[in-house]
Amino acid sequence: MAISLKHFSGMLLLSAALLGSGPALGGITYKLEQAHASAGETVDITAVLFNDGDNALEYTAPKNLVVQWRNQNGQPIRSLAYLAGGGGSVTVPVNTFVKLAWKAVVPSTVHGLQAVNIEGTPTMLALDTSPLDKSAIAGTAADVPVVDAGAARVQGQTDPVLPTNVVVAAGASPNQGPAPNNSVAMASSSSDGFDRFRNAISPYEPIYFDAGRNHGRTDARFQISFKYRLFQPKDPINPDFIDNFYLGYTQTSLWDLSAESHPFVDTSFKPSLFWRKDALFFSPEKSAFLGLATGVEHESNGKDGDDSRAINFGYIQPEFNYRFDGGGTLTFAPKIKAYFGSGDKNPDYADYAGHVDWKLRFAQDNGLVLSGLYRQGTAGRNSTQIEAAWPLRRTFLNMNGYLHVQYFKGYGETILGYNQKVGSQFRVGLALIP
Template sequence: MTRLTHHLNILLSTLMLCGAACLASSATAGITYRLEQTHAVPGETVNVRAVLFNDSDTALTWTTPKNLVLQWRSENGKTIRSLAYLDGAEAAINVPVNNFVKLSWRAVVPSEAQGLQAVNIEGEPTLMALDTSPKEHSLIASGPAAVPVIDAGAASAGSRSDPPLPENVVAAAGATADQGPPVTARYGLASNSNSAFENFRSAISAYEPIYFDVGNKGGKNARYQVSFKYRLFTPNDPENPEFVDNIYLGYTQTALWDLHSDSHPFVDTSFKPSLFWRKDALWQSAQKDWFVGLATGVEHESNGKSGDDSRSLNFAYIQPELNYRFDGGSTLTFAPRIKSYFSLESHNPDYADYAGHVDWKLRFAQDNGLVLTGLYRQGDKGRNATQIEAAWPLRRTFLNMNGYIHVQYFKGYSETLLGYNHKSDGQVRLGIALVP
């Protein structure tokens, strides 16, 4: 065997091993089930919850079954079969790459079910448990287990009992003599926490894009924006929110920063508080590919300055949002914001002549991929503004970090509130976005 042949064999073997490793670790799609309740008596309704997940590299289409066949098996081996009924209508669900969909079926506990039941979904390797005994006789819901925590598998030769763990080890795990700690609450995952911080954290979310970009046309400069929204009411039923559950307070701050001058002054900053109602899907097609959302509210914008540099405006708006989900795992959104101004300040009464009454927005977003956004405004007498943005996740680069690499192009009027009636030449800025 020549040296060249030997090296080629080594290379081929390496490639085959790498390919096998990739196949062995390839992502999959599937569904997991669980019972929402651990205790229910005969005649009561229980909920079978499911998560349909897609960790593969292609979009998944799955038709939800109207019924699941359940097997109920008691401790003495008695078997009962019944049906669980889908919440909602049957539909072909599109699950994008790296996404999931929650589903639910309702089932009534059979009248003949007694004691602890092993519940199986026929055709699935899923086994769940439900205690159907009255609570005072329940094996699960009757009370804590007043037995020691043992060192499982540590039984000595000739003994069938594992010894109890030392008290300090049990205490370090957060357990008492008869009950362990609720894991979700202990590690900050409790969804029903009533603390002020938990309520705040669950109500706040992203609103407009958050980015910091730097350009060098006409001297080094930066443009940045921070934004968030706050849900005013917590839904009693998150899966079926009421009208008031979609009311938000919003805040956005945009600034243009001069990095070229000696003192690095801010050219202008816009402060934009808002109050609005928003729902992402007022209507959606049976195939879940088309869906229509709506946002409407009022917004105030000012630059916080006084005297001749003071600028402020108020407007009410309505923003219909037409969305289309592609099978490949991306979404195209057309969302024109139609504005009606009121209470314009005396320093900028002609603002609408430069910024127009409609923000024409178009957005294309791949799941965990490229995000493209376009904004166009048309004022009077040919005055207009164009803003184009592109973002790419940094986790998909050699940096492997959070956030996005962000590129923004702007040309036209109203880049700042102070200079709304001055036309900006085309400017490209590059930076990082937290929310594209």
């Protein structure tokens, strides 16, 4: 498949014409895990941060929340809640959510029924701090029927009792709170330079370290990758067009562990500049959505002489996503490339790597991640890479990261050996980002 620069520029213009979307949504809801706690006891404040917008959401959870306690007379007491579980920087993909938690100690001067407010948010919670045997909330059952409170306003009478079948069909849960206020800002308001940098940097390609013994030799392959948002959105929930420009950097190395000096076989350095939006369009039920990335990338191995390799290409990458009700996302993302200015060291690179990276990925929420990459060159030249990852927190190790397995066969495992075919390569290791 050959794509000229003229045709590629046409695709860029077409993609630019399609860059538009409806309003982005996102929010955070808080709840108290306990309905009753006495002074001096610890309560858990949990939050669900959801992203119903059209870009991945970068969020830094505050280490402390200021909690207001008010009794029936409105007298306030303020205390701190402390973030549980360490670091609070998270990335929330489109149409998904994450959970956060803080712990707070009930102040010693708090008594009776309390209205609890997370300062700076419209959230209002309730906690009964009376002794359990005297508690009107936690110690007494609500043996009364459910009424239709709206009917009295219309008919001018007392609230009628709802039929049993209506109440059962409602399926109300005590664990579900009101819809969040969409106007709540999702990003840290800190002006500290490091916090701004931390909020602008995020994962890009997978990050892993794998090793294996193949064809009588032991080697390792590892990769680091990140992207940096060039402009800070004024509204993180609904960024402007210019806020979707990124600098990307990926570095992939193949390390020979069998040779005496353990040399690196080759390393690819891949800086890039691109525009990316995770969701341009949603289906009516929002289970399917279309994203787009487009930009330019350079790849070279930093060597000179006969071992020097370098390529440049522009690309456009539509991303077709389907979100399953069970909590997994399937993504098909073909990366269509047009090469330019690659020099005379590897003029036939496209004959081996082709013009399209065919990518397929399935990721369960907090579960299995499967991904595949296929490239088709000319004259039957091709390469296949398949990866699987499983979160180590869901094993007896209970540690961060993922167990990572990688399979590769074909051309282009390194840019130095882009025209050399390798047999099946199996490696196992640790992935930070699968």
